[in-house]
Amino acid sequence: MNADPIDDYVAELTAALHGPARAKSRMVEEIRDGLVETVAAHTGEDLRYQRAFQAAVREFGTPVELVPSCQQELTIAQTRHTARALIRTVGFLVACWYLTWTVGHSRGWQLPTAVEILAAIATTAGTLAATALFATGALTRWMPVPDRLPLVVGWMGTTASVAMPFAALAFATSMPLASVWPLIVLAGGLTVASHAMLASSARACRECARLPIAGTT
Known part of the structure; x- marks a missing residue:
């Protein structure tokens, strides 16, 4: 048949x-x-x-004729998916590590500079991701999605996914391990899991951003 x-x-x-x-x-x-x-x-x-x-x-x-317009819609969907993953991941991990710091730090103890820088990178990426959600949501009523936005969100997600494990490692090694090691282990495990999820979504977003869509050549 x-x-x-x-x-x-x-x-x-x-x-x-x-x-x-x-x-x-x-x-x-x-x-x-x-x-x-x-x-x-x-x-x-x-x-x-x-x-x-x-x-x-x-x-x-034909499928060839449909792909550009369909891919444009899917690229925006992937951009939003990555932006949401970035916001959830960064917000959750910052709260998790802040709780660990609150429980375990001693008076006068300061966050290491490396942790502050890496955490700032991840937080900035989360803030930009929130802006991207707005740009691909309500803002589309008045203006089209910027062509480079999916690629920007993809790289933001990748940057945050790399920064978070390093920040977690620097944070953990600077904490008094004996007093809060259960929290450090828990937060570290959540950081690794979040890194894998966010890195995968960010990579997919970058790949989608490179594909031809309607209105491009």
Whole structure:
């Protein structure tokens, strides 16, 4: 039996698109449903299935024609996904390490300069991520998303994901280990897990930013 051309169409489109799995799956499923309905409508006009499929593709566009506009939407979705991950991760870890510092520091103890610098980098990235969420959300009512914003968010996420483990290490080695080691171990483990999650999302954001989208050549 010959393969269903709709399956081939969907497979080609799926392979060409990159972005958050849930958003991508929902987008492809919506396109598939629309294509199936259009093919069914043409089949009802007494066209053979293959000719009905070809007529439907002329209305929908080929996968190659659809990819730029679809990828533009997915790139924005990935940008927002990374920005949210950055905000959650940085906010949670700053609070976690602040709690450790509050419990374990002695009077007159100061944060090491390296920790302050690295924490400032991560916090600044989180603040910029919040701005990116606004720029890809409510602000789109009045102006388009800046072309370079996905790449900027991707690199912000990468920078923060690198800074946080180093800040955690510097912080842990400067603390009185005997008094707060359970908190240090817990915070360190959460930092490693958060680093992996944020680094993966940031890398995906940078990859999406390099893909052609509608309106570019």
